Amino acid sequence: MHRKFSLLFIILVLFNCKEESKELSETSLNPIEYLMVNNTNFVLEYPEINSVSIGVYKDGKTYTGYYGEIDKGKNNLPNDHSIFELASVTKTFTGIITAQAVLDGKLNLDDDIRNYLDDSYPNLEYKNRSIQIRDLLTHSSGIRRDFSEALLKMFSLNSSPEDKKNIVAYDREALLKDLKQYKLDTIPGTRYDYSPVIGPEILAIILEKVYHKSYSELLKEQILTKAKMNQTSLTLSPSEADFFLNGYDDEGQLVEPIVFPMTGAGAGLKSTIPDVLKYIEYLLETNNPVVKEMKKPLFTDEEEGMFGYFWQVNTDGEFMHNGGTNGSTNWVVILPKLNAGFTVMFNSNGDTSGMLINSIANRILDDIEIYPKKNIYFLIKDKIIHNTDEGIAFYKKVKREKSEDYNFQDASILNRIGYELLRKEQKENAIKVFKLLVSEFPDQGNPYDSLGEAYFLNEQYDLSLKNYKIALELNPENSNAKDMIEEINKIN
Numbered sequence: 001m002h003r004k005f006s007l008l009f010i011i012l013v014l015f016n017c018k019e020e021s022k023e024l025s026e027t028s029l030n031p032i033e034y035l036m037v038n039n040t041n042f043v044l045e046y047p048e049i050n051s052v053s054i055g056v057y058k059d060g061k062t063y064t065g066y067y068g069e070i071d072k073g074k075n076n077l078p079n080d081h082s083i084f085e086l087a088s089v090t091k092t093f094t095g096i097i098t099a100q101a102v103l104d105g106k107l108n109l110d111d112d113i114r115n116y117l118d119d120s121y122p123n124l125e126y127k128n129r130s131i132q133i134r135d136l137l138t139h140s141s142g143i144r145r146d147f148s149e150a151l152l153k154m155f156s157l158n159s160s161p162e163d164k165k166n167i168v169a170y171d172r173e174a175l176l177k178d179l180k181q182y183k184l185d186t187i188p189g190t191r192y193d194y195s196p197v198i199g200p201e202i203l204a205i206i207l208e209k210v211y212h213k214s215y216s217e218l219l220k221e222q223i224l225t226k227a228k229m230n231q232t233s234l235t236l237s238p239s240e241a242d243f244f245l246n247g248y249d250d251e252g253q254l255v256e257p258i259v260f261p262m263t264g265a266g267a268g269l270k271s272t273i274p275d276v277l278k279y280i281e282y283l284l285e286t287n288n289p290v291v292k293e294m295k296k297p298l299f300t301d302e303e304e305g306m307f308g309y310f311w312q313v314n315t316d317g318e319f320m321h322n323g324g325t326n327g328s329t330n331w332v333v334i335l336p337k338l339n340a341g342f343t344v345m346f347n348s349n350g351d352t353s354g355m356l357i358n359s360i361a362n363r364i365l366d367d368i369e370i371y372p373k374k375n376i377y378f379l380i381k382d383k384i385i386h387n388t389d390e391g392i393a394f395y396k397k398v399k400r401e402k403s404e405d406y407n408f409q410d411a412s413i414l415n416r417i418g419y420e421l422l423r424k425e426q427k428e429n430a431i432k433v434f435k436l437l438v439s440e441f442p443d444q445g446n447p448y449d450s451l452g453e454a455y456f457l458n459e460q461y462d463l464s465l466k467n468y469k470i471a472l473e474l475n476p477e478n479s480n481a482k483d484m485i486e487e488i489n490k491i492n
Helices: 007-015 019-028 031-044 087-103 133-137 149-155 161-169 172-181 198-211 215-224 273-283 289-294 351-369 377-386 388-402 411-423 427-440 445-457 461-474 479-491
Strands: 051-058 061-068 247-249 299-301 305-307 319-325 328-335 340-346
Touching: 031 051, 031 061, 031 351, 031 377, 051 273, 051 351, 061 273, 087 133, 087 198, 087 215, 087 289, 087 319, 087 328, 133 198, 172 198, 198 215, 273 328, 273 340, 319 351, 328 351, 340 351, 377 388, 377 411, 388 427, 411 427, 411 445, 427 445, 445 461, 445 479, 461 479
Parallel strands: none
Antiparallel strands: 051 061, 051 340, 299 305, 319 328, 328 340
16 A cells, blocks of 8 residues: 655644644544654654655555655655665665675674785784674774774765765775774774774675675675665666755755765665665565574664664564765664564754654654554644643543544653643643543553642642652652652742
8 A cells, every 4th residue: 555645735734724624634544644644743843854754564555655845945745756865774785685694604793804804904803802794783893983084074064075075086995905004992892883884895895705796786686686676776877866855954055965985885875765665575574584684683782772783673673773964864663573664764964853863763663553543642732732621621532432543551642741731831731631641540650740740830839749749659769759759848
């Protein structure tokens, strides 16, 4: 199944021009369309974001949604033919080829990478520990992103034309020369330190050597052809270039795309939303031995998490990767237990874009987990903010009449709306929402904590104290409740 949305439809939903139009849109959309539309709304409220493109695979069906404008003021919506930079998601393709090489017996994860290089490289070990294949795959080789001045400037928005010229000229010979001179100061395999390009490029050299084929040939044979990804490539033809999206920084300035040196194994692929959905479907093949291999945890960092063959993995079997260049940012998330996956892409990048891409990815993930039910937040939030009494009555009506369609089991929904009211200085209304929250989730401590805070801000200290005590009773580890009880006792 393939769905598309128009720019006009999103504008109606986003700015809530007519309440009846919004209600109609909320109830008529299927759960996947509903989560795509509504999770895009909050992103497009930020002027830094030009467009949002989303693809979702769920139970054998695919859905696409395109919102906003590629170039502001031109009303040019992205579509199925729009080509994005996958950026660092390219690494996952390199990881899959490496997993195939392991299964084929071409190399082992514990191999010293110098076994596959044409020179001795005595500098590529530290305290008797050499760099292994697994270290390149998990960003724990000890080779930092400051490996090369030219490559360091690759991802800088302030790169001059001369810098860009040097980046393009940075070839395999230059890489190996810098590799020969690099001094490790960390034991390989002990610390995560993200390497945007060098690790994948070294792996590309190794893979080309063991297979006697170019990286681009391996990419096509082992992944693109098998997954039927005919709109994905490292280089664009003149006709394809017409569909390549302009990229912007957070200030709205048009930025030139990066021309990646060497093979592009770390960040060079370009693709479309439909092709990434084919990739997701390929990665969800439960009996594919290559997929099973490449999502095995190979390294764990206390702060960053677990990593497989470039993928970030978790104990639930989910794996994911994000990417970003000067003018684009994206996420690809695979959810095997839910037979689902999704991608979301912006044609912009910067601090705000990076924060928002993470936020929308997490929101989409949360909403896919409650499928086929819908997130009630989108239906009730504006009503409660606009008129809290009517909004609460509407919430109760929907719960009575459509509890099979919407998820009412998430306490964070009403909690979030209550705090939005507090931010707007609507303390009395926030108290009403938190009282509803407590009545809905009487056995949880956090609702009482939130109600206690609202009463405290409204200077109703006795009621605040009462609720903080209940919060502490339900959760003895609640340090905030302990502190607030002490604070209120001082006031009294």
